[in-house]
Amino acid sequence: MKSVRIDGLEWMAENLDVDTFRNGDPIPEAPGPEAWREAAEARQPAWCRIGDPPGNGPGLGRLYNWYAVCDPRGLPPRGWRVPTDSEWERLVEGLGGAAEAGGRLKASGLWRSPNFGASNESGFSVWPAGYRDPNGGFHAAGFMACFWTDTEISAFHAWSRYIYSHNTVIRRSSSGHKGEGLSMRCVRG
Numbered sequence: 001m002k003s004v005r006i007d008g009l010e011w012m013a014e015n016l017d018v019d020t021f022r023n024g025d026p027i028p029e030a031p032g033p034e035a036w037r038e039a040a041e042a043r044q045p046a047w048c049r050i051g052d053p054p055g056n057g058p059g060l061g062r063l064y065n066w067y068a069v070c071d072p073r074g075l076p077p078r079g080w081r082v083p084t085d086s087e088w089e090r091l092v093e094g095l096g097g098a099a100e101a102g103g104r105l106k107a108s109g110l111w112r113s114p115n116f117g118a119s120n121e122s123g124f125s126v127w128p129a130g131y132r133d134p135n136g137g138f139h140a141a142g143f144m145a146c147f148w149t150d151t152e153i154s155a156f157h158a159w160s161r162y163i164y165s166h167n168t169v170i171r172r173s174s175s176g177h178k179g180e181g182l183s184m185r186c187v188r189g
Contacts, residue, residue, distance in 0.1 A: 001077070004123040007094030009087060009189040012080070013125050015061025016184040019047060022074030027064075033136025036065075040134040040179025045071050048181055050129045050141055060110075060129045063181030066158050069148045080186035085151035085159040085172070087187055092161075092170055095122055102126075103168030112142040117168035124185075126163055132181030146182040 002013040020026050030036040030046035039046035045068035050060050069075050069082055076082060083091075095101035103117030105124040112128070120126075130141035140146075145163040152158050153174050160176030163169075176182065 002125075005189075006091055006122055006124070009090065009187050011083075011091065011124060011187050012185045013123055015127065015129065016064070016076070016186060017061040018075070018077070019062070021045075021071060022076065022078060025073055027068050027071075027075070030136075036132060036136035036181070037134065037179075039065060039067070040177075043067050043178070046181075048132060050138070060127050061183060063129065063132050064148070064184050065181055066148060066176070066178035069184060070150050070158075075184065076186040080188050082148065082150040083185065083187040085149045088147070088149055088159075088161050089172070092172075098170055098172070100168050102163040102170040105170065106145075106163060110142065111165045113165075115165050128163075128165060129183045134177050134179030146176075146180075147185055148176065148182045 003010050004013045027045050027047050030039045030048055047062045047064045092098055092101045095104045103119055104122045105126045106118035107120050107125040108118045110127050126145045128142050128145050130139050131146040132138050143165045147161045149159045158176050160173045162171045
C-alpha cells in the first residue's frame with residue numbers, strides 16, 4: 001500500500017480496494033442499481049466498482065457506502081483508520097487551504113479536461129472515481145473525486161470531501177448521503 005506523510009499524519013496514497021472487513025467477513029458487493037438501492041434503504045454495508053467494469057484503472061479502488069466505511073468490523077486494514085472530518089481539515093490546511101489543496105492532491109492522469117492545477121505535489125495521487133447515488137446511478141467519473149469521513153451529521157448524512165477537475169478547490173460537504181458510494185482513503189499516525 002502506497003502512503004504519504006502530510007502534516008504529521010500518514011495517508012494512503014491510493015484509494016482503498018478491499019472486499020472484506022478487517023475481521024475477514026465479506027463486505028457485500030452491490031453491482032446493480034437494485035442491490036445498491038436495497039443496501040442504502042436497509043442501511044447495510046456495500047461496495048461496488050466504479051461503473052462496474054472488470055478493471056477500472058490504476059488507483060481508482062472501490063466505492064463504499066458509509067455503512068461499510070463505519071461498520072464496527074473495521075473497513076481499513078489493520079493499523080489504519082477512517083479519517084475524521086478534523087483530520088481531513090488538517091490535511092487541507094497543511095496544503096494551503098481549501099482553495100489550493102485540491103490541485104496539490106490531484107494526480108495528472110485520468111481527469112477529463114480541464115484538469116486545472118493538478119500538481120500532485122503532495123504525492124496523494126487523487127483520481128476522479130466519481131460517486132454512486134443511493135439509487136445506484138454512477139456520476140462524475142473523470143470530473144470529480146469524493147471521499148468519506150467517519151464524522152456523522154445526522155441519521156442520513158456524514159461529512160465528505162470533493163475535488164473537481166475544473167479547479168484546485170477541495171470542498172467540505174454536508175450533502176454526503178450515507179447510501180452513496182464514495183472513495184475511501186485511510187490514515188494513521
